[in-house]
Amino acid sequence: MATSVTMQRASNDRPWLIGLGVLVGIGIIAWIVQLAVGFDVLGVGQSVSWGAYIATFFLLAGAGSGLVVLAASGDLNVFPDLKQYRSQLLTGALACYVAAGISVLMDIGKPLRALSMIYSPNFKSMFVWDFYFLGLSVILALVYMFKPVTRNIVLLAGVASTILMIVEGWILTVTVGTALWHNSIIPVVFLIEGLVTALALVVIAKGVTGGAGQVARRGMLLLLPILFVLSFVEMVAVLYGADVEAATAMKVMVAGSVAPWYWLALIVGVAVPFGLLGWAYNGVNAVRVAAVLAILGVFSAKLNLLVAGRAVPFMAPEATYGPSIVEIGGVIGALGFAALLFLLGLRYLPGLKKA
């Protein structure tokens, strides 16, 4: 019986695996083109130096951390309904972490030299802390997944993942040269965005009919308004604050060249999913659309923050940014890689084959 279930699953997800394989292929081709031709094929420039790749990195690392936190909340009986999905949540987290690592590697000029962070790290750099907390989160998620579950390992994995989300926010807040990022609200926003992304992934996978789906729906209904309020608070505080440079960048963010990303994040990524989850939750497709829109919103918010922060360079005209075809290919590849790893995990990892 178990064998027939496994075989049926295998044949069911084959089209998905092939489709995701194609996406990964697109990403690989994009990366090869970028390495062969140079970074001129990307949309980033000398001022807006971080774009879609780093936004994808933040999105995936946040999603991975959020999924670990959800798994931990199940085992700690905060949300007991999630306990039975521990392995799936952790598989998803690991897939997101690995794809996040690939995303950041695609963004750096000398990817192989990233190993220098192991033998010559500068611990004053938040980038190094991010690197180590990402590594630690991966290790703890693996231990959590494959070793007998103890309260200590659950707590350790949950705390490390939470810190990872905060450190990612700190990467931005400590940069002296970018006024818009000097904002202590950013790590909090990153933390909530990570949880929203993870909850949205649960909704996509489970719908909102079961216990886990209901937890995810309620979680999103709680966190989406908080994201909305935080965005509003941040906008007003910076626009009317004393820091002229930050205020100028905020104007670009909400009404300048990158404003579409901001309003996309706020309306399509927060308000619409909130409405769909609140009032149309009987429709399975509607809640899944809401979850996809929420993830799109988180991505847009991160991209908007990255670009707007750097769009007003010191004593220079406003800089613009739009992801290039190669960059879009890379992002598609990274997202496809995360999904592919997740499906392969469900297919081949011990204990998950019958899940």
Place this chain on the structure above:
Amino acid sequence: MRYGMVISRKRCIGCDACTVACKQQNGTGPGVFWRKVIKQEHGTYPTARYVFTPLLCNQCDEPPCRDVCPVKATTKQANGIVNVDADKCIGCRYCQAACPYGARYFVTSTSLEYFPGKGQTPYEKVVYPKHQAGTVEKCNFCESRLKAGQQPACVQTCPANALTFGDLDDPNSVASRLITERNAEPLRPEAGTKPRVFYFG
């Protein structure tokens, strides 16, 4: 000894000779400007005027670019120069975001041409391979010229004598005296980076 530069905005005529001299000396590619001259219009008619601000790495005593570099590729040397080791740089561009002066540049490729479609000039073929694609670079006060007892190329070239280079640890150097006598100030002192490039006029 710690080097620094004092710039007279009044003397600067915005000719960009320093920009060109820098590119010639260091062979930087298209889009990369270790130094440049910012031209801004101030005031209103009939008293409107241009203000020229030569902008380069400020060789800060507390360089945020050094602090954020994950692999210690950026170092502050004893002579005051902030140096980037291209062999260590991973090209993450975190330092670009950290620099308050926009003084750091990412080398996207070493096969670019100043005259697109016409191939690299013989000069470009010689100088571009000295840079590493995928790394960040910036002004180093023409360190090789300093070792040879020369001034930075921009200082030597400036036709208006707007740039004064010297040892800011020596209170009797021309640069130090200019700072004191002309009340020269750094750009963005509020960033707390203790820059070693000062402006007056």
